[in-house]
Amino acid sequence: MTYSIGQVAEKLGVTIDTIRYYDKAGLLPFVQRNEIGRRVFTDNDLHLMRTIICLKNAGVSVADISTFIDLRLQGDTTLDQRYQLLRDHERDLQQQITDLQDTMSYLKFKEWYYQTATAAGTETIHFVPGTNEVITDLDQEYDRHLTETGQLAELKRFANVKDYRLRRH
Amino acid sequence: MTYSIGQVAEKLGVTIDTIRYYDKAGLLPFVQRNEIGRRVFTDNDLHLMRTIICLKNAGVSVADISTFIDLRLQGDTTLDQRYQLLRDHERDLQQQITDLQDTMSYLKFKEWYYQTATAAGTETIHFVPGTNEVITDLDQEYDRHLTETGQLAELKRFANVKDYRLRRH
């Protein structure tokens, strides 16, 4: 079973141009051509391309993915290098996830800020009276809110957010 | 207490150029100038800039952040719009986190693939004998591995990964 570039694009949810761009960039050296010069993709090629797309989703640059593909072409002697490369990107990815979770907890704080302000009809409930400055220890009030609604414990259970308050900027 | 652009850059961990770029882009209309035209930042400005940086971390574009700041300038009538805007970005952010977690589980599968291949000294243990094609139901073997090492249950507990196998491409 083989596929044309259009069918592959459809299957993988990317554009034809993107596939050609990846090919130009050296990510698809394994793809064969037919008599009239058109690309012919096998099921195995699709497997590999899914790995490429996965690495891309993990935030790996096209240049780094190219390195990975080169290693693959060199055969079994590079197995360990490829493993290490994936491990490195796993570390990056974990960092990205943690960062986004931190951002999420800040966003939730801000949502609480606007919810309470909307309820009060004015943002000034969060300001130092007579000024336009936000109360400095609004954190503590938010903590009380989290405790009251039983969300604090849940938040603290987040394995990789040791102290959400430290991370909330 | 006020700060110069250099001090703010230091405090927020961004470059001076980035701050000026944000100012040009309309993200910092609240920042005042002194007699000789230099920017003067207050503690309150820093608060706001942290929110801006948080939104940026959440993947919000500069254009969208600009909208948020504009709404803020319009006062209390826009409180609800600002809340909705944050909610929308929370949804995006949750999607991003879920996607990264899926990518992570695929990456872990690939690591297992290379670990076992390295242990065997050759990648061919994952190929259909006599070919260069990956065994199609390698998934199941990986499942067995996860079960044996007690990781499957843990993986399934991931709230937002309903079926990690569906998502692993």
Next chain:
DNA sequence: GGTTGTCCTGGAGTCGACTCCAGGAGATAC
């Protein structure tokens, strides 16, 4: 009064990852 340091502006350049385009070639449909 010269050097150094931090700031200012407008505008050009960069980078990654596409995305689009012109011009052309086989295959298929009517």
Next chain:
DNA sequence: GTATCTCCTGGAGTCGACTCCAGGACAACC
């Protein structure tokens, strides 16, 4: 036999978010 479709190439253009640069101003120290 011509219109339509899908494919090909090289190369130019785009987009967002910076990043850098030239040329200049003020302040502070020596």
